[in-house]
Amino acid sequence: MNFNYYVPTRILFGRGQLENLHAQNFPGKKALIVISAGKSIRANGYLERVEKQLNQAGITHVVFDKILPNPILSHVQEGAAFAKENGCDFVIGLGGGSTIDSAKAIAVMATNDGNYWDYIGGGSGKGKTPANGALPVVAITTTAGTGTEADPWTVITNEETGEKIGSGWDFTFPVFSIVDPELMLTVPPELTAYQGFDALFHSTEGVINKTASVMSDLFALKAIELIGESLADAVADGKNLNAREKVALANTLSGIVESTSGCTSEHSLEHAMSAFHPSLPHGAGLIMISKAYYTFFAASGAVDDQLVAMAKALGKPDATQAVDFVTALVDLQKRCGVDALKMSDYGITQEELPELVKNARHTMGGLFKVDRVALSDADCLKIYQDSYR
Helix, strand or coil: CCCCCCCCCEEEECCCHHHHHHHCCCCCCEEEEEEECCCHHHHCCHHHHHHHHHHHHCCEEEEEEEECCCCEHHHHHHHHHHHHHCCCCEEEEEECHHHHHHHHHHHHHCCCCCCHHHHCCCCCCCCCCCCCCCCCEEEEECCCCCCHHHCCEEEEEECCCCEEEEEECHHHCCCEEEECHHHHCCCCHHHHHHHHHHHHHHHHHHHHECCCCHHHHHHHHHHHHHHHHHHHHHHHCCCCHHHHHHHHHHHHHHHHHHHHCCCCHHHHHHHHHHHHCCCCCHHHHHHHHHHHHHHHHHHHCCCHHHHHHHHHHCCCCCCCCCHHHHHHHHHHHHHCCCCCCCHHHHCCCHHHHHHHHHHHHHHHHHHHHHECCCCCHHHHHHHHHHHCC
C-alpha cells in the first residue's frame, strides 16, 4: 500500500479549454512556442489560436518549429539557444508528445550549460543533475499518446550515437497543461491508433511494473478501460468527439501512471527500434512487439492477477487467465486495423535484431530492473524474432 504521489501540474481538461488559456497564471512574460516541423499545427489554426490567447493575456512570444516525430538532440540544443537569444522566460509545447517532450528538454538547456546529453542518465549520458533546473513549461497537447502533459518525462534521440533515452526531473513537470479533445479531431486514423496504443502501454506497463501501487492502478485500469471502449471508435471516425474525449482522458490518466508507477522493458525494446529507424512511429513499434512481449509475461506466471485485471478492463469481463489479456489486446489491434504492422516495412532486418537487444539494454537498462520477471538477452531476442515480419 506504499506509494509516492507527486503530480504538481494543473490540468485543464475538456472541450473548448484552449479558449481559457488567456486567463491562466502564466509563469513568465515571454514564451518560446515549440511546434513540430510539419504543417498541421499551423494549417489547422492551432498556432494562430494560441497566439491570439497569448496576445489577449499580454504575453509576447517567438516560435521554434523544427521538432521531428522522433525528436533529436541537435534540435534541443538549437531550441535552447533560440530561447536564450530571444530572452524567453518560459516554454510552451504545442503539439504531440514529441513536441512537448522537446519543450521540456529545451527548457532544461535554456538555463544550464553544456550539452543536454550531459544530463542523461543512461547510455553514453554523463548523468549530471541540471544545477539550474529549467524554465517553466506549459503543455498544450493536440494528440492522445504519451501523457507527457501530466508527467515530467522527455524522450530524446542522440542522432550521432543512435541512443533514444528518456529522462526527467521534478522541475520538468508542466506548470499547467491544456487537454482539449477538440484539438485532436484532425489526427489521421493511423496516428490515432498508434498514439492510443502508446497511451495504453504506458498504463499496462504501469500495472505490471514492480513500482505499481494502489494509487497508480486506479489511474491505469481506468485508462485501459477507456481505451478499450473508445479507441476503435476514434480510429473509425476521427470526428467522434465523445470517443476522442475518452481517449484523451485515458492518455492524461496514463501520464499520471507514468508519474506514479512507470514503464517497463517494453519501452526499452521499442526505443531501440525507433532510434535505429527514426521513421518508425513509437506507438507502431510498441504495437509490433506487444503480442510477443505480453505473451512472455503471461507464460511466466508472475503477473497473472495483473493481466487478468487488465483483460477485464480492456473489455473481456469473463477473463480468468493471464493469456486472456493477450487475446483482448490482439482483438483491439484488429478493430483498430493495426494488427498487421511489419518491422520490415520500416527497414528493420532480422540480422540487426541482436544489435537492437544490445541498444535496448545499453540505453534504457533501468526499465529492465522494474520488470517482475528478469528478461535475458535471449528472451529479448525471441520477442523481437516472434514479432518480426
